[in-house]
Amino acid sequence: MNRLPLIFLGVFVTFASSWIGLVVYPYFALGHMQPLPDEETGGTFPPGNSGLAVAGQRVYAANGCVYCHSQQVRLAPLTTDIAKGLGPRQTVARDYLRAQPVFLGTMRTGPDLSNIGARQPDANWHHRHLYEPRTVTDWSIMPSFRFLYKIRKIQGQPSDDAVKGLCGPHAPPPGWEVVPTADANALAAYILSLKRNYPLPESPEPPVK
């Protein structure tokens, strides 16, 4: 095996096989998928996202949420994802049509977020949690994202979008309020848009016992 062409051929062919299987194939098989129509409401599955939610994906990416939070409900009965209430069914390729980038994630240092918009639909809860996770869950190890919020003096009436329910040492001083920045609002909108609980024919929900 002393000739360049033979080694080159081998090196090329072995690698090309996986390139075709794991890159070219999904490009054609999954890369041009269309959403399904939702006859009930005239919308689509998966539903389109608001502009704010799309902007929120960038904030999600910039601050590396994906390193602790997955966004995939894996199949049953191999895994207990569905039994643990992460979502009603396995998430499949069509669920990620509108995600850019796709945050499947490889860690669950924090809980899965595939359906967080359905499991916790309260925007103020998310703002409170992002501002100081330990006001919501005292054992949480999530970092605080208070750099996405502004503490400012209340001018007359408290603003509508001020974060409510902050308590203890995390509460702003009297006469002051915590308000989300545009980034925080986008991030919360994105989190609330994460709902993968609509029906898709290729992912039948496992029958209830």
Next chain:
Amino acid sequence: MNPHSLIASFHPANEPDTLASHERAEIDASTRFPVLLFFGSAIFWLLAGSLLGLVAAWKMTHPAMLDQMAWTTFGRLRPAHLNTVIYGWASASGIGVGLWLMARLCRIPLIHSRLLISAAIFWNIGVLVGVLGILAGDSRSIEWLEIPGYATPILFVAYAFIGVWAVIMFRYRKPGHVYVSQWYLFAAFLWFPWLYATANILLIWQPIQGSAQGAVNWWFAHNVLGLWFTPIGLASAYYLIPKIIGRPIHSYYLSILGFWSLALFYSWNGMHHLIGGPFPVWMVSASVVASVMMFIPVVTVAINHHMTMLGHFDALKWSPALRFTVFGAMSYTLASLQGTTMAIPSLNTFTHFTDYTIGHAHLGLYAFFSMAMFGAMYYIVPRLTGREWPSASAIRWHFWLVASGILLMIGSLTIGGALQGLAQHGLAGSFKSSLEYATPFRWLRGISGFLLLAGHLVFATLFALMLLKPARRKDGPALLAATAEANPEPAI
């Protein structure tokens, strides 16, 4: 200014005049400046990367630490750590070792090394811009590809110089047999640009739609480890183990089998990071199968290295390069066999999404690859500078600090991750309990980071002394005189 005179300007007495006629020394010398530049910058990034990793690790137990600023949040430090060590340390040290080995094995001096020097500079600019971009909030959050789109072209251009150089060297090698390390290097230098270009085009510049991104992402990320770092690490081990103990590799046939089965199976492994995920099931099954098939190349390499070492294990006491290399080679076997088990779906459900995987990644990238690179550097640097390492005990400190550090890290992450996985997967376990199980082991992991950082500081000091300090030349220039009667030093 040519590289000879540049190095000589540090210490003119070190002009390797005594070796001018020596072919090997001449080839070594021709690689001196670019290789030392890659090594030096790699060690800088190693320090930076260990520090970033250390802070990120302690944030797992102290979430309120440094949480006021955006750029020190965990979600930015972690990708900064990863990209620093992958592109700054591991790739640059691998390129340095690869160039030196390639020149030596092809038996031709490196010409126009100025091109490679500019490549090294570009590469480091790319890493610097990329890591600063991540900290500034431009991360793509695509694992192993976080470096923002404006920095990747710099890396790619730098790489193009390097890769083309390695292939040209192979093309113009002296006639004769091709050694197994050369295939590994040749293949790695071809595979990496293909990987990197595919991933950047399909994920960053013209992103494909939907979950196919996940497939491309893990095809890339796993193959950077498997088809870029692994071949370089193995090439180094395949050269250094026989060369240091002075005995040919046990079986050349095994090494051929090992190489081709690695090329065929490793490249299909990526999807085992996504078992149960939103992909046509055959893609995942193919990766599971390929991961189990990895047994073949791994066992082949393990037998080959072990049988070569058989009867020579005392060499670990007197050769620093061998000690690190053998540690790396053994970790390769361990990491790969662990990887095979982690790809089996019923076990993957427990280990996936937990610290167990982080432990596995460090076993592969640190205990195998980085240790192999330390070993190679201990062998190469004296031959480039014409000096002896300044202190044997400092080398021993380096070895024992990083060896104990990495074993502590992997051990704690593995046990903590397994408990975490049991709690997350088991129906009775709550999310809170999974966190509580993992926490004490995360403390241990944080402590291991200090050991590693200390070891790296020792190594960086040694390396700096090699470049700057007038050397003792008692044993003749840098061990070039063969040390046949290796007198065992007081061990350990």
Next chain:
Amino acid sequence: MTPPDEDQKKSGGDSADEHPEPRDGFEPVPLWLITLFFGIMFWAGLYLAYFSGGFRADVFDPAQTAWAGGGASPPAGLVDPKTLGRRVFTRNCVVCHQTTGLGVAGQFPPLAGSEWVLEKDWHGTNHLVKILLKGLQGPIQVKGATFNNSMPTWAPLSDEQISSVLTYIRSEWGNAAPPISTDYVKKIRAESAARSEPWSQKDLQEIPPEHLPATPTSLPAG
């Protein structure tokens, strides 16, 4: 200095004397490794044959070799009422009542084993449907604990969705009460059309309970 090859044949230098292998570099691939290689190849073929999902792009579950009935595409529609009910529950109810059906102590009452759901004591099926249609306000007693909170109206849900989710919560977490039909929800909706404010425990207690027969006359249509 002799060439390495001859050197090796003669004495092998210092190293070969101490070591049993005279054929460094020439060792053939051991037979057991070749056997193992082919064994693993065979296993790999079997594994792929079983778990390939027919190499289709729309099969995501390895246990599924082809779509039921041999169809070329997955079946559409035809959702089991309990499955639909769980979907409605996951979308609308889990936030308060949790996936475990245990609620949150002191804030949101449990559904698992709840006398409201299982129609014990004075509670009737009609009460349960009425609560979903109009909401519930003020203090209530569930399983010996008092909750003082408000539940919004779920009137925008269709009759089918309401019957499904009630059927679901009555058969999950160890609950075992008969299903509720879509027709029954339609009937209650018509009867209570005039009411605009949410119910309270006191109001409901004044309404005589209705109990469904153990075997329902008609299951809600999928």
Next chain:
Amino acid sequence: MTAGLLLLLGGMVFLGGSALAAFYWSIQDGQLDHLGEAARTIFDEDEPVGTATDKFPSRK
């Protein structure tokens, strides 16, 4: 279905065949002769088999 299968089979036969052909060519070309000798290429007159080439820096 059958057309796809035939295509797949044909492709496999073609690829396997060309791999065999390349292998046969390389044997005929003598590329696989004396493979084991390649293991010796890393040694030479100055650093022959049996020579250790690395050790800890010695003390004074």
